[in-house]
Amino acid sequence: MSQVGANSRIIQSSNVDVYHDEFDVVVCGFGGAGGSAAIEAAKCGAKVLLLERASDGGGSTALSSCEMYLGGSGGTSLQRACGFEDSTENMIAYLQACLEDKGDPAKIKLYAENSADHFEWVKSLGVTYKEAVHLGRIVVPDSNESLLFTGNERANPFLDYATAVPRGHVPSHEGDFGGKIFFAALKQAVTDQGVNISCDSRVLGLIIDDDKILGVSYKKDNNIVNVKVNNGVILTTGGFVMNEEMVKKYLPLQSQFAAPYGNPWDEGDGIQIGQAVGGNLINMDEAFFGVYFYPPESLTFGIFINKHGERFVNEDSYGARIGYYCSQQPEQEIYLLIQNEDFQQSIYMDKLPIIAVAETIDDLEKEAGFQPDTLTETVKKYNTFSKSKHDEQFRKHPDWLKEFKNPPFAIIDYSFKHQSSPLYSDKPGPLMFTLGGLETLPTGEVLDKSGNVIPKLYAAGRTSAGLPRSGKGYASGMSVGDATFFGRMAGISAAKNN
Ligand SMILES: Cc1cc2nc3c(=O)[nH]c(=O)nc-3n(C[C@H](O)[C@H](O)[C@H](O)COP(=O)(O)OP(=O)(O)OC[C@H]3O[C@@H](n4cnc5c(N)ncnc54)[C@H](O)[C@@H]3O)c2cc1C
Known part of the structure; x- marks a missing residue:
């Protein structure tokens, strides 16, 4: 949990005794967006300082698959x-x-x-x-x-x-090594461009005078360091999924069952700093929210049902879209119905209980405890759709439509309370990272609530509301693609702002 309150995000220049250095561009956070911004700013000839809170850069980008x-x-x-x-x-x-x-x-x-x-x-x-x-x-x-x-x-x-x-x-x-490979190459390029990198350096806030941004204040080795900034400050500290208070405030539904997916410093520092100087926050209620059940892809022949035995999504959708629709179901109780020939253990299924196995759908309905004529009706309809290769309810692609006719049939309990990803989080639940942040132009310039550019302030990656803005429309790769691309745009714009 962040220990820095919103009030300390602004440092009045009258309270600054000494500036320790001066840069054209200061980039706050050395992940995908920050590294990309620093490279481009330095290529444009700017003297760049790249600040990183952790002992090395990387952030969620290095943890990622880097799709x-x-x-x-x-x-x-x-x-x-x-x-x-x-x-x-x-x-x-x-x-x-x-x-x-x-x-x-x-x-x-x-x-x-x-x-x-x-x-x-x-x-x-x-x-x-x-x-x-x-x-x-x-x-x-x-x-x-x-x-x-x-x-x-x-x-x-x-x-x-x-x-x-x-x-x-x-x-x-x-x-799954994409992020490590990419970050090693990014870091090399940052170093080759002569960017000044300072790790173990937590950006605290912006130094301002009469609403004008003059510099950045950060904490390194328990000392406060103040630097002057000539052209621009770029906020690239990632999202806020590790900040419980912010998650509860902006994502109240998901906060009840989601497990954070990110690096420990996804605490929303950059978002708070931008907001403190008037930056407008948008899309704060959106998050990637993944419920994966494939591979193996044969599980896609199954159907998802809620506690009322009703389908609610085309099961050939991407995991984040499935996750969105799962989150909308009563009590987030989710089940997958599968027939024997399509069942294979999924890596995502480790701890999920199989709650019923039966030779007929009738018996399965009883054994799993669904109300009479709920699951049976759903399967009857689905079998008709499968025969005609036309899913009238959710338009699942014909390639994935198959009648339930080869017993035994089984019901796997996919309810959120059973989901866990011990690799990434000790909290059970589907994985989440945030998709809201500072409103920016494609140039990375941060906007205030009236839509005006805040001079000298830029943001990119998950600190901003970038390209990916919806869990149900998310595709893997949209976040790192966006962070690195728009990070570069911010680096160029800030360097040229002189
Ligand atoms: C395991 C995993 C796999 C993923 N796989 C993919 C994928 O394949 N494709 C995809 O598109 N997305 C993926 N994502 C999401 C994606 O990795 C992130 O959304 C994206 O990398 C964020 O990039 P960023 O530059 O905004 O932030 P980050 O890469 O997280 O960088 C932010 C940096 O800022 C630093 N920081 C924070 N606060 C401060 C501060 N106050 N002062 C200084 N530094 C600070 C952090 O320590 C961090 O190094 C994955 C996420 C995870 C967790």
Whole structure:
């Protein structure tokens, strides 16, 4: 929990006795967004200070799989090498459908127009990708293919809007090492650009005089250090999922059952600092909220039902979309009905109880304790849809429609209270990271409540409300893709602000 109150986020210059140094650009937080911002600012000729609270940079970016959601412009070099074309219009149409009215059209456009180039930038850091596609329904491939589907591209309603193209780009390595590979390359580039890096340095707040930003104050080795900033301060301290107070305030429903997914310093420092000088906070009630049940993909032949025995989502959706709809069900009681031939143990199923097994759906309904004629009616309907290959309720893709006719049948209890991810959190529940923050322009400039730019203040990554703005429309790769791309934009803008 953050120990710094909102009031201490602003330091009046009259209270500053001494400035220890002076920089053109100060970047606060050395994760994906901060590292990318620092590189670009330094390339523009700025003298850059990069401050990091932990003993080394990395943040959630280094913890991540580093899937980046990239495409458009005819296709990235990886998409094209794997035989896929991806027009910018197609990518925009998909992102708009995902983000609905929450999306920022200007950010969507700039990102779709430039993300193929951004991929070349990432490769230029020395990150390698294998020119091979994984077409299975997977979250992170254990094998080393670098291109995959990471969202809802092949599910309805998205097929109404855009042609399905894989856009997940993951560094080539067997196993889940993308973030480490990417961050090592990013850090090398930051060092090569001559950026001054200061770790164990917690940014406390901004030094202001008459509403003008003059500098940054941070704590290092128990000393307060004050630096002057000529061009701009870039806030890239990540999101706020580790700040219980903020999570309770902005995500009251999810706070009851979600487990935080991020690094320990996702405490919302940058968001609070920006807010203290008038920055507008938006999208604070949105979060990635993942309920994965695949791989194995054969589980997709199953159906999700709530405590009333009713379906509520097309089961071929991405885990974050499933998670959103699960969170909307009464008491978040969720069950997966599966028949024997499709059942395989999922890595996400470790602690989930199988609550009933039976030879008929009738018996299964009784054994699992559903009200009479609830589950049986749902399955009757679903079997009709499967026979006609047309899911009239949720438009699950025909490839995943299959009658329940080969017993035994089983019900797995997916209720949130049983879910756990010991690798990432000791708290049970589906994993969450936040998607709200400071309102920014695509340039990274922070806006106040009236829509005016706050001079010299920039933000990117999860400190800002960036490209990804909805859990139910999220695709894996949108966050690191956004953080690194818009981090670069902020670095360039801040450096040129002189
Ligand atoms: C296990 C895991 C896997 C994931 N996989 C993916 C994926 O494959 N693709 C994807 O798109 N997203 C993924 N995500 C989400 C994604 O990693 C993050 O949302 C994204 O990396 C955030 O980037 P950022 O630059 O905003 O923040 P971060 O990378 O978290 O960087 C913020 C930095 O700021 C520092 N900091 C915080 N407060 C202060 C302060 N006061 N002063 C100085 N420094 C401070 C932190 O220590 C941190 O180093 C994953 C997340 C997790 C946890």
